[in-house]
Amino acid sequence: MIKTDGLIKEYDGFRAVDNLNLKVKEGEIYGFLGPNGAGKTTTILMLLGILEPTQGKVYLFGQDMAKDFLTIKKKIGVVSEKQYLYKEMSAGQYLSFFADLYGVKNSKKRINGLLEKLNLLEVKNRKLGAFSRGMQQKLGFARALLHDPELLLLDEPVSGLDPTGIKRIRDLIEEENKKGRTIFISSHLLSEVERLCGKVGIINKGRLLAEDSMDNLKKKLTDVVELQIELSQMKKEIVDTLSAFDFIEEIKEEGNLLTLKIKADKDYRAQISEAISGQGGVVLGIKTKEMSLEEAFITITEKNISLLAKED
Numbered sequence: 001m002i003k004t005d006g007l008i009k010e011y012d013g014f015r016a017v018d019n020l021n022l023k024v025k026e027g028e029i030y031g032f033l034g035p036n037g038a039g040k041t042t043t044i045l046m047l048l049g050i051l052e053p054t055q056g057k058v059y060l061f062g063q064d065m066a067k068d069f070l071t072i073k074k075k076i077g078v079v080s081e082k083q084y085l086y087k088e089m090s091a092g093q094y095l096s097f098f099a100d101l102y103g104v105k106n107s108k109k110r111i112n113g114l115l116e117k118l119n120l121l122e123v124k125n126r127k128l129g130a131f132s133r134g135m136q137q138k139l140g141f142a143r144a145l146l147h148d149p150e151l152l153l154l155d156e157p158v159s160g161l162d163p164t165g166i167k168r169i170r171d172l173i174e175e176e177n178k179k180g181r182t183i184f185i186s187s188h189l190l191s192e193v194e195r196l197c198g199k200v201g202i203i204n205k206g207r208l209l210a211e212d213s214m215d216n217l218k219k220k221l222t223d224v225v226e227l228q229i230e231l232s233q234m235k236k237e238i239v240d241t242l243s244a245f246d247f248i249e250e251i252k253e254e255g256n257l258l259t260l261k262i263k264a265d266k267d268y269r270a271q272i273s274e275a276i277s278g279q280g281g282v283v284l285g286i287k288t289k290e291m292s293l294e295e296a297f298i299t300i301t302e303k304n305i306s307l308l309a310k311e312d
Contacts, residue, residue, distance in 0.1 A: 001024050001025060001026040001027075001028070001060070001061065001150075001151060001182045002022060002023070002024035002030075002047065002059070002060055002151070002182075002184060003022065003023055003024075003058075003059040003060075004020050004021055004022045004043075004046075004047075004056060004057070004058055004059070005021060005056055005057040005059070006019050006020075006021065006055060006056040006057070007019070007020040007021070007022075007043070007046060007053055007055075007056035007057070007058065008020075008053060008054045008055040008056050009039075009042050009046060009051060009053055009054050009206075010054045015206055016039050016042045016206055017039045017042050017043055017046070017053075017206045018039075018205070018206035018207045019056070019207065020039070020043060020056070020203070020206070020207070020208055021208065022043075022201060022208065022211070023211070024182065024184060024199075025182075026180075026182055027177070027180055027181075027182055028182055028183070028198060028199055029173065029177050029182075029183045029185065029196050029197045029198055029199075030182075030183070030184050030185065030197060030198075030199050030200070030201065031185050031186075031187070031193040031196070031197035031199070031200040031201070032044075032184060032185065032186040032200075032201050032203065033186075033187075033190070033193065033200060033201070033202045033203070034202060034203040034204050035204065038203045038204050038205065038206070039203050039205070039206040040155075040186045040203060041155060041186070042206075043203070044153060044155050044184075044186060046058055047060070047065075047153060047184075048073075048076070048078065048153065049065050049066075049069045049072070049073065052066075060072050060075075060076070060151065061075060061150070061151075074102070074147070074149075075149055075150045075151060076149050076150075076151050076152075076153060077143075077144035077145055077146075077147070077149035077151070077152045077153070078144055078152075078153050078154075078155075079137075079140045079141055079144045079152070079153075079154045079155065079157045080140070080155045080156075081155050081156035081159045082159070083136040083137060083139065083140040085128040085129075085131070085136060085139070086128060087127065087128050087129030088127060088128075088129065089127065089128055090124065090125045090126060090127055090128070091115065091120060091123060091124050091125070091126060091128060091131070091139055091142075092111060092115075092124040092125060094128060094139065094143070095107075095111045095114070095115075095139075095142060095143060095146060096108075096111065098143050098146055098147075099111060099146055099147075102146060102147035103147075104146055104147055107146075110146060111124075111142070111146070112124075114141075114142040114145055114146065115142060117142075117172060118138040118139070118141060118142055118168065118172070119138070119168065120135065120138055120139060120142065123135070132160075133159075133160030134160050134161045134162060134165045136160070137157070137158070137159060137160050137161055137165070137169075138161075138165065138168070138169070141157070141169060141172065145176065149181070150181065150182065151181070151182045151183075151184070152173075152176065152181060152182070152183045152184065153184050154173075154183065154184065154185045154186065154187070155186045156186065156187055156188065157169060157173075157185060157187065158170075158187070158189060158192060166189075166192065170192060170195065170196060173185075173196055174196065183196075185197060194214060197214060198213065198214065199211070199212070199213055199214070200212065200213075200214055200217050202217070223263065223264050223265075224249060224261050224262065224263065224264055225261070225262055225263075225264045225288060225289075226259065226260070226261055226262075226288070226289040227258075227259070227260045227261075227262060227269070227272070227286060227287070227288055227289070228257060228258070228259050228260075228286070228287045228288075228289060229257070229258040229259075229260065229272070229276070229283060229285070229286050229287075230256060230257055230283070230284040230285040230286075230287075231256045231257075231258065231276070231281050231282065231283060231284060232256065232281070232282035232284055233256060233281070233282070234253060234255070234256050234258075235279060235280065235281055237279040237280075238258075238275075238276050238279045238281045239251060239253065239258075241275050241276075241278070241279050242258075242260065242272065242275060242276075245268075245271075245272075245275070247262050247263045247265075247268055248260055248261070248262050248268075248272075249261045249262065249263065256284075260272070269286055272286075273286070
C-alpha cells in the first residue's frame with residue numbers, strides 16, 4: 001500500500017529525511033513515531049506529493065507517485081494537525097464543496113451520515129468561524145472520509161480533542177479499518193498509537209530506527225522487566241538469595257509482595273521460583289508488569305535510540 005525506496009529530502013545541505021524505506025501493508029493501521037524535527041511531517045508531505053524528494057521514490061497502491069499523481073491522490077484522505085477552513089462557510093457548505101470537487105454521489109446523504117458519526121450534525125448550518133478546535137478537527141475527518149478513500153494519512157489526528165472526542169475518533173478509525181481501509185498515523189499521543197496500531201515505525205534525525213510490531217517494539221525499548229511475586233510468607237533469606245543474582249537490579253518488599261526489576265535479556269522466572277523454593281518460600285503468583293508504550297517511550301532519548309539498534 002505504501003512503500004518508500006531510499007527516500008531522501010534535503011534543505012540547503014540539511015538532510016531532513018535520510019534514506020527512508022517504509023513498508024505499509026494493505027489493511028494495516030501503521031503508527032509513525034518520532035520526536036519533533038525527526039522528519040515525520042516531511043515524510044508525509046512527500047507521501048502526498050506536496051514535496052518532491054531529493055532522491056528516492058514513493059509508491060502508493062503499487063504506483064509511482066511521481067508518474068501518476070492525480071490518480072493516486074483521489075484514493076487518499078488526509079487529516080492534518082490543524083484544519084484550514086473557510087470561516088464564513090457552514091459545515092454543510094464546506095463538505096458540499098469538497099463533495100463536488102471529488103464527484104461524490106448521493107453527497108447529501110454521505111455528508112449527513114459523516115456529521116452524525118462525528119456528533120456534528122446539529123451544527124451542520126453553523127459557520128466554521130464559530131467552531132472550536134476539536135470541532136474543526138472532527139470536521140477534518142468528515143472531509144477526509146467524504147470520497148471513501150482507500151488510504152487515510154493522519155498527522156496528529158486527535159490534536160485539540162477532549163477525551164470524549166478522542167474516543168469517538170479512535171472508534172471511527174477502528175471502524176474504518178475494519179472496512180479494509182489502510183491507515184497511517186503520525187502522533188505524539190503514544191497511548192492512542194498503542195491502542196490502535198498493529199505495526200509501528202520510529203524515525204529520528206530522518207532515519208528509520210525500527211519498524212516492528214507493537215509487542216516487539218516495547219521489548220526493544222526497555223532493558224528491564226518488572227516482576228511482582230506474591231509469597232505465602234516473606235523471609236529475609238529469600239531476599240538475601242535473590243539479591244545475589246546479577247540479573248536482578250532492584251528488589252522491593254511490601255508485606256508478602258516482592259517487586260523485582262530484572263534484566264530483559266531472557267526469562268528468569270523459573271530460576272527465581274527455584275531460588276525462593278530453596279529457601280522454604282511458597283510462590284502464590286508471579287505477574288509480569290506490562291510496560292506501556294507511553295512508559296517505555298515518553299520521549300526518544302539517546303538511551304532508547306541505542307536500545308532500538310541492539311541485535312534481536
